[in-house]
Amino acid sequence: MSAQSTPPNQPDALDSLTPEKTSKILEAALLTTQEPLPINELRKLFNHELSAALLSKILEEIREKWRDSGVELVTVASGWRFQTKAEIQPYLDRLTPQKTLRYSRAIMETLAIIAYRQPVTRGDIEEIRGVSVSSSVLKTLTTRGWIEAVGHRNVPGKPALFATTSQFLDDLNLRTLEELPPLEEMRSLIESSDNHQELPFSAPEASDR
Amino acid sequence: MSAQSTPPNQPDALDSLTPEKTSKILEAALLTTQEPLPINELRKLFNHELSAALLSKILEEIREKWRDSGVELVTVASGWRFQTKAEIQPYLDRLTPQKTLRYSRAIMETLAIIAYRQPVTRGDIEEIRGVSVSSSVLKTLTTRGWIEAVGHRNVPGKPALFATTSQFLDDLNLRTLEELPPLEEMRSLIESSDNHQELPFSAPEASDR
């Protein structure tokens, strides 16, 4: 009856564990989980019968063995884990091409106002856009590193004044703000349309991909 | 106006890709993705500039390189992936002692009927097993991603037709349904000693998938 009750693969008795097999097991365990594994967790693999010192030594050997590959064994705060090296990342990114992400119209318009009218307060932006500007819009642009508060306007409430950053210029491949499309050009576009009732712009929604 | 920002790590130009680096990138990609990767997906790593034949050759080399480790490179229905060898699993189980992934006979029989007779309705399964099939059995298999409703039979009640998924093949290390164990011919149930005339029944044809 014992034949059936034993799982197909029984772990070896400890004494039959060669150093190679110990290393193989550690390596496999670390490769199967994205969570870092602390030494104490790794000791469970061997029913706590191997010392932390021995495991550390083997882990160092594994780290050394992987040195030339695209993946490395590292220690982070909560333990050991395998992770990709920076040099591999650009290739892996090709496997998960981001759908062309787009900022919402609210974000783009807010950014444009800040870029052309800086420094401006949230109130200024709302006045120009004619609608309120949500905090998340400003947060998104701040987090992206494209705008920053450069001071406060001395009016009740002391609203922050926003301006674009040099990161914004870098990300748009500009050297200076002067390289932004000039307002003149756009104004003429708008003014020329004054002659017609019809504006030469498609409905914002439609062109707002 | 090409103002696209460039990523910090630019992949090498193709001509600077050594065979070693190609192999490293392939290996890292396969180690990091849980889903099996088909060759065509792997070609994206190199902007489709390396042939499928070349990649297959390198993959075979990687497979060979890993032969003595606790991890193996295999091909399943959806592509190539790394997985641990069976001999390692008992150790890994010690890290997660609570998991019991053994399925009941009811589940396995239901699965077998769906695998070999697909597409089938719940009624078909009940007809073969001679007992009703509980919803939880189908739910377990659906949740595991092994079966899915692929349509409805055009009879009153429009019962769902179930089939196995590619995930099912992947999880059983199979590339196609043809790799399932072949159906066996069953011994006749009626003794030839029976005085009655011999009945010409045979087992349902094994090829009747």
Add this chain to the structure above:
Amino acid sequence: MQPQPNTLYSAVNSVSDSVDVSPIAKICGEPLLEIPQDLYIPPDALEVFLDTFQGPLDLLLYLIRKHNLNILDIPMAELTLQYMTYVDMMRVDQLELAAEYLLMTALLIEIKSRMLLPTPKTEMEEEHDPRAELVRRLLEYEQMKKAASRLNELPQAERDFTVIQVWIEQNVAEQLPNINLDDLRHAWTTILTRAKVNRHHQVKREMLSVRAYMSQVLRDLRGQEQVEFYDLFSPTATAAEVVVTFLAILELAKELLLEISQSQDFGIIYVRSIDAAESA
């Protein structure tokens, strides 16, 4: 005829052969090693029995294969009586299963009765053997049962092996939308268009560079009590830049964003952000 426990196991639990199998069960402290040899199930073993067999087909198959039970020779009268007894008991919480067993019994009795009836020779050729359908079903079930067993022996993800999944160290910032100048231009023209349409807003001629330098001056003042006027001018500035910076300072003063002070004639001119002055 008493089957060996081992053969019993492999017969009953063929699917579970490669899996963990505990003894069938203990009934009143006695391990149950025997499976009933006819269709009668002792009441106290009923629950175990229900767990052991998948249903009437499974039980019938077992009896035929392991005990060479001739489906023609089942003692129907006695069997029916026995079945009725435990169907009564099963009715409490296993009504559906009771029905399935009952149906099987009825089917067996029907087969038997039809086999007993004399059949005229001529009809014999056309009429199917009454056992045909049952035998077909038994064989098909047996085949699937066997297939399930083989299926269960295949290596299975998570049970017999684990898929490798290495952490991807995201050294590149999270993917964010990219914009280009056309996007920005588009956003701006949309605003202008709307402003024009809605409010006949006058678009002023705007010196962009002054605006840019206004931001820069505020930046320079940020976190400082005050800055000397001359320090706001870069030593490497071109003449145009100096002019624009000066215009920016004036504009900021006009917008009450900074304060320019001079304590005495020809003394040092200080520039301080009003923001800083207020909060200091």
